[in-house]
Amino acid sequence: MEKEDARRDLFPGALEMMVLQTLRGRGPLHGYAIAQNIRQTSGDLLQIEEGTLYPALQRLLREGWVAAEWGISARNRKVRIYRITPAGRKQLERERELFENMHAGISRVMRMVES
Amino acid sequence: MRRFLQLFHRPRLDREIAGEIAAHLEEKTEELIESGMEPAEARLAARAQFGNSTAILENSREMWRFTAIETLLRDLRIGARALRHAPLFTAAAAATLALGIGANTAMFSLIDAVLLRPLPFPESRRIMVVWERPPKSVVTASLGTRHHQNPVSPVNFLDWRDRMRSFEGIAALNGPLVTSEFFHVLGVRPLLGRTFAASECGPNGPPVAVLGYNLWHRQFGGDPAAVGRTIRILDVPHTIVGVMPEGFDLPFAHADFWIPMPIDRAAAEDEGRYLTVIARLRPGVSVARAQAELDGVARRMAVERPVTNRDWGAGMVPIDEQVTGEVAPALWLLFGAVTFVLLIAAGNVANLLMMRGAQRQREIALRAALGAGRGRIVSQLLSESLLLSLAGGVLGVGLAVGGLRAITASLPTLALPRVENVHVDARMLLFSFALSLVTTLVFGLAPALTFARTDPNAALKLGNQRATGRGGRFRALLVVVEVALSLVLLAGAGLLARSFLNQIGVSRGFRIDRILTMRMFFSPGRYWDDRRRGRYVDEIVHRVRGLPGVEAASSVNLLPMTGVVSGSGFRRMDRPEPAPGTQPTADFVVVSPQYFQVMGIPLEHGRDFDEHDTMATEPAVVVNRAFADKFFPGENPMGKRLGLNWNVTHGVIVGICANARQTSLVVAPQATLFLAQAQGPMYIGALVVRTRLAPLAMARAVQEAVRTVDPEQEISDVESMEQVVAQSVARPRLESVLLAIFAVLATVLAAIGLYGVLAYSVTQRTREIGIRMALGADRSQLVRGVVRDAFGLMLAGLVAGLAASLVLTRLLASLLYEVKPTDPPTLLAVCGLLLLVGVCAAWIPARRVAAVDPVRSLRWE
Numbered sequence: 001m002e003k004e005d006a007r008r009d010l011f012p013g014a015l016e017m018m019v020l021q022t023l024r025g026r027g028p029l030h031g032y033a034i035a036q037n038i039r040q041t042s043g044d045l046l047q048i049e050e051g052t053l054y055p056a057l058q059r060l061l062r063e064g065w066v067a068a069e070w071g072i073s074a075r076n077r078k079v080r081i082y083r084i085t086p087a088g089r090k091q092l093e094r095e096r097e098l099f100e101n102m103h104a105g106i107s108r109v110m111r112m113v114e115s
Numbered sequence: 116m117r118r119f120l121q122l123f124h125r126p127r128l129d130r131e132i133a134g135e136i137a138a139h140l141e142e143k144t145e146e147l148i149e150s151g152m153e154p155a156e157a158r159l160a161a162r163a164q165f166g167n168s169t170a171i172l173e174n175s176r177e178m179w180r181f182t183a184i185e186t187l188l189r190d191l192r193i194g195a196r197a198l199r200h201a202p203l204f205t206a207a208a209a210a211t212l213a214l215g216i217g218a219n220t221a222m223f224s225l226i227d228a229v230l231l232r233p234l235p236f237p238e239s240r241r242i243m244v245v246w247e248r249p250p251k252s253v254v255t256a257s258l259g260t261r262h263h264q265n266p267v268s269p270v271n272f273l274d275w276r277d278r279m280r281s282f283e284g285i286a287a288l289n290g291p292l293v294t295s296e297f298f299h300v301l302g303v304r305p306l307l308g309r310t311f312a313a314s315e316c317g318p319n320g321p322p323v324a325v326l327g328y329n330l331w332h333r334q335f336g337g338d339p340a341a342v343g344r345t346i347r348i349l350d351v352p353h354t355i356v357g358v359m360p361e362g363f364d365l366p367f368a369h370a371d372f373w374i375p376m377p378i379d380r381a382a383a384e385d386e387g388r389y390l391t392v393i394a395r396l397r398p399g400v401s402v403a404r405a406q407a408e409l410d411g412v413a414r415r416m417a418v419e420r421p422v423t424n425r426d427w428g429a430g431m432v433p434i435d436e437q438v439t440g441e442v443a444p445a446l447w448l449l450f451g452a453v454t455f456v457l458l459i460a461a462g463n464v465a466n467l468l469m470m471r472g473a474q475r476q477r478e479i480a481l482r483a484a485l486g487a488g489r490g491r492i493v494s495q496l497l498s499e500s501l502l503l504s505l506a507g508g509v510l511g512v513g514l515a516v517g518g519l520r521a522i523t524a525s526l527p528t529l530a531l532p533r534v535e536n537v538h539v540d541a542r543m544l545l546f547s548f549a550l551s552l553v554t555t556l557v558f559g560l561a562p563a564l565t566f567a568r569t570d571p572n573a574a575l576k577l578g579n580q581r582a583t584g585r586g587g588r589f590r591a592l593l594v595v596v597e598v599a600l601s602l603v604l605l606a607g608a609g610l611l612a613r614s615f616l617n618q619i620g621v622s623r624g625f626r627i628d629r630i631l632t633m634r635m636f637f638s639p640g641r642y643w644d645d646r647r648r649g650r651y652v653d654e655i656v657h658r659v660r661g662l663p664g665v666e667a668a669s670s671v672n673l674l675p676m677t678g679v680v681s682g683s684g685f686r687r688m689d690r691p692e693p694a695p696g697t698q699p700t701a702d703f704v705v706v707s708p709q710y711f712q713v714m715g716i717p718l719e720h721g722r723d724f725d726e727h728d729t730m731a732t733e734p735a736v737v738v739n740r741a742f743a744d745k746f747f748p749g750e751n752p753m754g755k756r757l758g759l760n761w762n763v764t765h766g767v768i769v770g771i772c773a774n775a776r777q778t779s780l781v782v783a784p785q786a787t788l789f790l791a792q793a794q795g796p797m798y799i800g801a802l803v804v805r806t807r808l809a810p811l812a813m814a815r816a817v818q819e820a821v822r823t824v825d826p827e828q829e830i831s832d833v834e835s836m837e838q839v840v841a842q843s844v845a846r847p848r849l850e851s852v853l854l855a856i857f858a859v860l861a862t863v864l865a866a867i868g869l870y871g872v873l874a875y876s877v878t879q880r881t882r883e884i885g886i887r888m889a890l891g892a893d894r895s896q897l898v899r900g901v902v903r904d905a906f907g908l909m910l911a912g913l914v915a916g917l918a919a920s921l922v923l924t925r926l927l928a929s930l931l932y933e934v935k936p937t938d939p940p941t942l943l944a945v946c947g948l949l950l951l952v953g954v955c956a957a958w959i960p961a962r963r964v965a966a967v968d969p970v971r972s973l974r975w976e
Contacts, residue, residue: 031135032142050139051166054132055174075145079138080131 015048015056017099020065020092023084030071030079031057057082065091132175136168169485186491190498197499204471205503208464211867212507212554214860215460217514218453220547224519226446227543228536230439235362237302243402243431244367245285245392245409247271250426263430267390268423269383271416275392275429278412281405285394288368291348292376298325300395301363308342308357315356316375323375324353328361330371348374350640366438366532367391387683387760393434406431438532445850445930452607452857455600457550459861461558462593463868464503468562469590470875472496479566492567500559501552508551512544522853526845561589590872591908597868598912598949599919601861605945606920607927608858611851613941614931618844624775624784625675626715629666630836631810631817632674634801636829642798645762646730649796651824653726656707658820659804664813666805669710670792674801676836676843680704680778685788687746688756688765701742702777702787703761705797710789711737711772713805721753721770728791734766735791740774742786757788763795779843781932803836810835850930862949865912866956873905873960881967888969898961905957913946 022037023029029037034057035050060066065088071081084092140161147157162168198205233239246264267275272287272294279285286297295316298305305325315323324346326334335341345352353374364370368391396405413429432440472479479492519537526534642648652670659668673679684698693699708724711717719740728735736757743752752768759765766788774784792800802821806813814833821828834842841848877884884897924936934941 030138032139035139049166050143050164051136051168051171052174054136054171058132058175073138073142075142077138077141078134080135 013095014099015052016060016065017092017095019053019056019060019082020084020088020095023066023082024089024092028071028081028083030073030081032079033073034082060088063091064088129172129176132172136165136172140165140168170488186494187498190495191502193495194499194502198502201471204467205506208467208503209506209510211460211463211864212504212551213510213514214864215453215457216504216508216511216547216550216554217518218456218511218857218860219450219550220511220515220543221518221522222446222450222453223546224515224537224539224543225522225531225534226450227546228538229531229533230443230446232533232536234435234438235303236434239434241283241396241398242300242302242434243394243396243405244434244437245275245394245429245431247388248428248430264432266388267392268388269378269390270380270420271388271424271429272390272392273378273380273383274416275394275409275412278415279394279405279408281396281400281408282394283397285392287376287378287390287392288365288370289376289390290368291370291373293373294376294378297373297393298359300393301365302395303359303363305357306360307339308355310357311375316377318377318379320375320377322348322351322353323356324348325357325359325373326355327359327364327371327373331358346372348372349638365393394431402431402433442531442846444926445846448607448926448930449850449853449857451926452604452854455604456857456861456864457554458557459597459600459864459868461554462597463864463871464500465558465562466590466593466868466871468496468500468559469565470871472562472566476566489567493563496563496566497555497559500563501555504551504555504558507554508547512539512547515543515547522849526849531846531849565589587876590875594865594868594872594908595911595915597861597865598909598953599916601858601865602913602916602945602949603920603923604854604858604861605949606916606924606942608851608855609941609945610924610927610931610934610936610938611847611854613934613938615844615847615851617933618780618847619840621776621780623780623840624716624773627836627840629806629808629810630713631804631806631813631833632801632836632839633814633818633821633833634674634831635799635821637796637798637800638827639798641825641827645796648798649730649793652707652792652796652800654824655802655821655828656709658824659802659817660709662813662816662820664807664816666807667709667712668802668804669713670707670800670802671710672705672792672797672800674803674839675714675775675777676779676840678779678843680785684760686758688758698760699746701746702785703759703790704777704787705790705792705795707792710803713803714775716775717773719771719773721768723770724789724791724793726793729793732794734763734794735769736766737770737772737789738768739772739784739787739789741784742788743771745786759790761790761795763790766790780840847930847932862952865949866952869905869908869953870956870959872908873901873957874963876904877901877960877963884964884967885969885971888967894965897967898965901961901964902954902957905953905961909950909953913949916949917942917946 018038019034022034022041026037031053032050035048035053038046038048057066057068060082061068065085066082067085068080068082070078073079140158143161143164144154144157147160148154152160165171234242236242244264245267247267248263249265267287269287272285275282276285284296284300286300287294288297295311295313298310306328308325310325311323315321326341326346331337331341334346335344342355342357345354347353359373396402409429409431413424413427417424417427436443482492482495483489516539523534523537637648637651642651656668656670659665673681680702681704682700682702684700686693686698706724708726708728711723718737721737724735724737738752746752747755752771755768757766757768772789776782776784777787778785802817804810804813804817811833818830818833821830887897888894920942921937928936
C-alpha cells in the first residue's frame with residue numbers, strides 16, 4: 001500500500017522548483033548532491049523522501065528544463081550530472097513569480113487579526 | 116517527440132535511472148559510515164531515507180507519458196498469462212459473455228437496419244404520409260391497428276394540393292402510378308436520365324416510365340443505354356426516361372417502376388378512396404403546425420362536400436414512423452430483453468471473478484506487499500476482465516452473424532420492413548466492441564475493487580486457509596438479481612407464447628388444409644372489358660376444376676389472412692335512404708362459385724353463386740352471419756335487396772354463410788357481403804384450389820392450366836393456405852420465439868449462477884461440514900441447510916422478479932392477443948418453472964454435502 005500522507009507538506013511542483021533553483025545557484029550537480037543541497041539549505045526544515053527526487057528529475061528532463069550527462073562524482077562514482085537549460089531558467093522565473101504571489105496571499109490570510 | 120523516442124529506449128532509460136538510484140544509495144551509505152555508523156545499519160538507513168526504490172523507479176518511468184499504453188500492454192500480457200493458466204474459468208467466462216454480447220449485437224443490427232438508419236431520402240424527417248381519417252361509425256376492426264389511416268380520394272388529394280401551405284410538395288400514388296411531384300417530394304434525383312416532366316403527367320400524356328434500379332438490372336443488365344428505349348407495361352410500350360438509384364423504394368408501397376398518373380378532377384368526382392399520399396413539409400414547419408392546417412382544410416372540405424366527407428378528417432405521420440411504427444415497440448422490447456440477458460451473463464462472470472479472486476487473494480496480497488498501488492492492482496484485474504469480454508465479443512459477433520442469418524432466412528419478406536438492410540458492418544462491430552468495454556466495467560469493476568482492498572498482512576497471515584466471506588453477500592445479491600431478471604423474461608416469453616397460441620388457436624371459421632393458392636393480376640391491356648375479364652377468370656377456374664386431384668376451385672379478389680380487405684358502403688333498399696355520410700359499411704369480398712366449398716365455410720341458408728349468376732341476371736349477394744345479425748336483427752335477410760357503393764350498384768341476398776375470419780387471425784369476423792366475380796369482376800384475384808392430396812404437389816399442374824387460357828398471365832405467391840396463415844403470424848411468432856430463446860438463455864445462466872454460488876460455499880465449508888458431522892450432526896439436516904440457502908435466494912429473486920414483471924409486462928400489452936399482461940396462470944407457471952430449475956441447480960451441491968466424508972474433510976488442506 002502506498003503511503004500518500006508522508007509527502008503532504010509540499011505543494012505540487014515545489015520540488016521541481018527547488019531543484020531548478022539549486023541547479024541555477026550551484027551549477028551542474030548529480031542527484032544525491034541536489035538532495036543534500038536542498039536539505040542543508042532548508043536547514044533540515046523540509047523532510048523530503050530522497051527517492052521522490054528522481055521522478056521530479058525525469059519530469060524536468062521530459063519538459064526540457066534540465067539536461068543531463070554522465071560524469072564522475074566527488075566520490076569517484078559514475079553519476080548523472082544535471083544542469084539547468086535556458087528554458088529551465090525561464091520556467092523557474094515563472095514558477096518563482098507564481099510562488100511568491102501565492103506565498104504573499106497565504107501570508108496575508110494567516111496574518112489576519114482574529115476577531 | 117522526446118517522449119515518443121523514449122518509448123523505444125525503455126530498457127536504457129530503466130538502466131539509467133536504476134544506476135542513478137544505486138549511486139545515490141551508495142554515496143549516502145558511504146557518508147553515513149564516515150559519520151560513524153555500522154555499515155549494515157548505514158545501508159538500512161540510506162534505504163529508509165530514500166523510500167521504496169521500486170516504486171520510485173516506476174514513478175520515474177511513468178513521467179514519460181506513453182507509459183499509460185505500456186502499462187496497459189503489460190497488464191494485458193500478464194492478464195493473458197493468468198487466463199491461460201485457468202483455461203476452464205476462461206472458457207466458461209468467455210462463453211457466457213459471448214452469449215450475452217452476441218444476443219445484443221444481433222438485436223442491435225436488427226434495430227439499426229430497421230429503425231435507426233434513416234430512409235434513403237434527403238431530410239426524410241420532413242416527409243409525411245397523409246391519410247384520411249374515417250368517422251368512428253365507419254371504423255371496423257378489419258382495418259386493424261391502422262384504422263385511422265384510410266387511403267385518400269383523388270378529389271380530396273387535389274384539394275389538399277391546392278390549399279395546404281405547409282407542404283412544399285405533395286404527391287399521390289397508386290401502385291406504380293404516381294403524380295408529377297412524387298420524386299420531388301422524396302427528394303431523390305434519378306441515377307440516369309430524368310423523372311417526369313409536368314407535360315407528361317397531364318391527361319393523354321405520352322406513355323413514359325422511370326425504372327427502379329433492380330428492374331433496370333434485371334431487364335437491361337444495368338445498361339445506361341436503357342434510357343430512351345421502351346418497355347412493355349400492361350401491354351403498352353412505355354419510353355424509359357430515367358432510372359432511379361439503388362435502394363429507392365417506399366417500403367409501404369413497393370414498386371419496380373413508376374408511370375405518371377393524371378388525375379382529372381371532373382372524372383374523379385365519384386371515385387372512392389384508394390390513393391396513398393406523401394408530402395414534404397416546408398423547412399421550419401413543424402408536424403403539429405402542418406397538422407393544424409390540415410385539420411382546418413379537412414373541416415372546410417367536409418362542409419363543401421358532405422356526401423363524401425362528412426365527419427371525415429385527415430392526419431399525417433412521419434414517413435419513418437409509417438414504415439416501422441408497427442414493429443418498433445416489439446424490437447425495442449426484445450432489445451430490452453437481451454440487455455437483461457447480458458446483465459445476467461455479466462453477473463455470472465462477476466461471480467466467477469469473485470470466486471477466483473477469493474482464491475487469488477494471496478497472489479494479490481503479495482503484489483501489494485511488493486509495492487503495487489491499489490490503482491495498479493485494479494487496472495491489472497480489469498485488464499483480465501477486458502481480455503475476457505473482448506474474447507466474448509469476438510465469439511459473440513460470430514453468434515450474432517449466425518443468428519441474424521437464421522432470423523432473416525426464416526422471415527417472409529413483408530413481416531419485418533427493411534430487414535434486407537441487415538448485414539455485418541462497421542457499426543455492428545463498433546457496437547459490440549463498445550459493448551465489450553462497457554461489459555468489462557459492469558462485471559469487472561466490483562470484484563477488482565473488492566480485491567484491491569485486500570490487506571496484505573491479513574491475507575498473507577491466513578496462510579493456506581482461504582479468506583472466506585469476502586464478497587459472499589455480493590455474490591448472493593447477484594444471484595437474486597439474476598433470478599429476478601430471468602423471471603421477468605420468462606413472464607414476457609410466457610405471455611407472448613400464450614398470445615401466439617391464442618392467435619393460431621382462434622376458430623378461423625375456414626379450413627386451411629389441402630388448399631392451394633396463387634395470386635394474379637389481370638392485365639387491363641388485354642382484359643379492359645368487364646365482361647371479357649369476368650369470362651376470363653371463369654375460364655381459368657373452370658380449367659382448374661377439370662384437373663385430376665382437384666376437388667373444387669374458386670377465385671377471390673383478396674386472399675384471406677393477407678392483412679387486407681376491401682369494404683364499402685351499402686343500404687337496405689326496403690328502408691328509406693340514409694342521410695349522406697351515415698351509410699352503414701361492410702367488408703366486400705368478390706368470389707367465384709365454390710368459394711365456400713373450397714374454404715370449408717358452411718352455407719347456413721340459401722345457395723352458393725353458380726354459373727347462372729351473370730351480367731345478364733340480377734346481381735346475387737351472399738352475406739355472412741355477422742352481417743345478417745347486425746343489419747337484419749330478428750328478420751330473415753333472404754331475398755332482401757341492397758344498394759351498393761361498388762362496381763355492382765345493387766344486389767339481392769341469395770344465401771347466408773357462417774362467419775369466417777378474413778383480414779387476419781386476430782381480427783374477429785366482420786359483417787361481410789360476398790359478390791359474384793362474374794357480375795363484378797376485379798383486376799386482382801387469387802386462385803383458391805381444394806386438392807385431394809398435398810396442395811403444393813398440384814402447383815405446377817394448376818399453373819399450367821392457367822397458362823393454357825393465357826400464356827402471358829403472371830402468377831405470383833404460389834402457396835398453400837397453411838403457408839399463407841403461417842406468414843400472417845410470422846412476426847408474432849418471431850417475437851415470441853426470440854423472447855423465448857432469450858428467456859431460456861437467461862434462466863440457464865441464472866441457474867448456473869445459483870449453482871456456482873452454492874457449490875462454492877459448499878466447497879469452502881467442507882471443513883466446517885466435516886466437523887459438524889464428526890460432532891454428530893444429522894447429514895440430512897446439513898443437506899437441508901444447502902437447500903434452504905438455495906430456496907432463500909430463489910424466493911428473494913422470485914419476489915423481486917414478480918414485482919418487476921407486474922410493472923414491465925405492461926409494456927407488452929400492445930403485442931398481446933387475448934391475454935392480460937398480468938395473466939396469473941402464466942406468472943404462476945413461470946415461477947414454478949424457475950423454482951424447478953433452481954431446485955435442479957441446488958441438487959448437485961446438496962448431494963456433495965451428503966457425500967462429505969468427515970475424516971477426509973478434516974485432513975483437507
